[in-house]
Amino acid sequence: MRLKNCHSFHDFRRMAKSRLPGPIFDYIDGGADDEVTLRRNTSAFDTCDLVPNVLRGVGEVDMSVTVMGQRLAMPVYCSPTALQRLFHHQGERAVAAAAGQFGTMFGVSSLGTVSLEEARRISSGPQVYQFYFHKDRGLNREMMARAKQAGIEVMMLTVDSITGGNRERDKRTGFAIPFRLNLAGLTQFAIKPAWAINYLTHERFRLPQLENHVGMDGGALSISRYFTEMLDPTMSWDDVAEMVREWGGQFCLKGIMSVEDAERAVEIGCTGIVLSNHGGRQLDGSRTAFDQLAEIVDAVGDRIDVIMDGGVQRGTHVLKALALGAKAVGLGRYYLFPLAAAGQPGVERALDLLRSEIERGMKLMGCTDLSRLNRGNLRCIERNWMDIEQYRSHQ
Template structure:
């Protein structure tokens, strides 16, 4: 199978499955516990139908929007995700370059494998720095100061990961950083020699956002231990309010799911929130971002930018979220599988398909601008 044969999300996923060792593929693809929420993320969009309008004169379609003060050409952005150079040697460099080509925003994770400074210097499109709340408050301040010095405008604090989810696929394979693989999993790496050659012939794997502050090398601290030992489960709204004030700029909370929490985020001065269940990787059985979108937009949509992610694989999914009031929609696995399959060309092909689907969908819905998408264009499927 070749990149040119990839016409949708599932094709990219299949190509990534063929090219990645099984433990790494399953790290991307898997969710927590029974993966109920992982499945519901995608299924939630199927419960809502689009009601199109016709004869509206839609020769020209404008997909641009503004989120948290950042102007972007598409109503989708590339969500911050960890360990990208593990999936393909280009990692975040491919993600940032593809996002820039399509004029949209990308995120860099605290567990990213390319430094935020390098990407900020090289690319002019908006960049978000995603970070976690540590027990060491000085470390939190140092990481925010470093982001500000690099020119990053938007901070994104992940609030649904004060402890790691129970990802049983990883437990079965022994996936961790550094690798502690089971014999069966090790055999999967042997079966994919191209990935191994690629991995060892490019720059050494590192976590530059954390390496300056924490010894993540060798066997000293695996990713799992990072979550269980360094992140602070006692984090409160007062802690976050102090960070919002310290940053003094666009500040977003990722992982908000309740109306009460959305209101509190607005109260402490957050610029935006992302309705997210972490791709079904944290609390299994939780609601989906799309299912929570309508009531949260009605509660706080006039006070902050509301975004969502989870299960988005089609342009029509994005249109449904926009119709409910989302300012933009985050993409995760949608671009990670293309990255794993083919690097930057893979992500660009996937984004090109998303853009084409959005333009086509807008025309068929009778809309020329995304603010013309409204809730009355949707119907909840009964039964």
């Protein structure tokens, strides 16, 4: 399959599957336990239908948004994800360059494979730094100071990962960092020699943000041990409030799913929240971000920027989220499969296709700019939210 023949998320996924060894493909593709939440993240969008308006004079449309003080040329951004150079040797470099070309935001993870400083030099667009809360408070302060010095615009603390999810696909192949594959996993690598050649003929795999703690040699922690030994499961709202004050700028919590937690995020001074179940990779059976969106927007949307991610595969998914009140939508697998399939050209093609879908959808909806989208443009097959009055009556 060739890149020019990729026209949708599913095409990119198939192309990535043909290139990647099974254990690495499953690491991107899989979720926790029975993967119920993973599947629902996308199917949730099918519970709402779009209601277009016509004869609105939509020769030109404006799809720009401002979120957490950052102006984006399109209402989606490349959410921070781990281990990107494992999927393609360009890794975060490809994503940063593509995001910059399309005028949108991108993120680098604590478990990223390119330093946040190098990524900052590649793109002039706004950059997010995603990090976890460590038992070592000094390490937390060090990470924020480093991000500030690098010119990072938005700090994003992931709050739904105090322990790793039960990802059974990885267990079946023995996938881990550093590699500790079982026979089934090794066999999958053997039948995809092109990936191995690519991996071995480029620079050494590194985790620059945490290479003194997590790495590829025997003296460093594995990724699984990083989650179980270095992250602090006692993290509290007081801890986060202190970090928000210390950062003194745009600060976002990723992994918020309840109205109560959204309210607390506002109270401690966060400027954004990302409704997310971590792509279905943590707590299986949890509600989808799309299903929680209206309820949380009604509660706090006038005081904090509400973003969502999870399951987005089409421009119409983005429009439905914006109609419910999201300020922007985060992408994960949507750009990871194109990255794995073809590096920077793959990410660029995926973002270009999504931009075209959003533009086309806006024209067919009769919207000259995204502010015109509202809940009047949706009819829901099943009501998946309570309005704010109903919520308050339950308190």
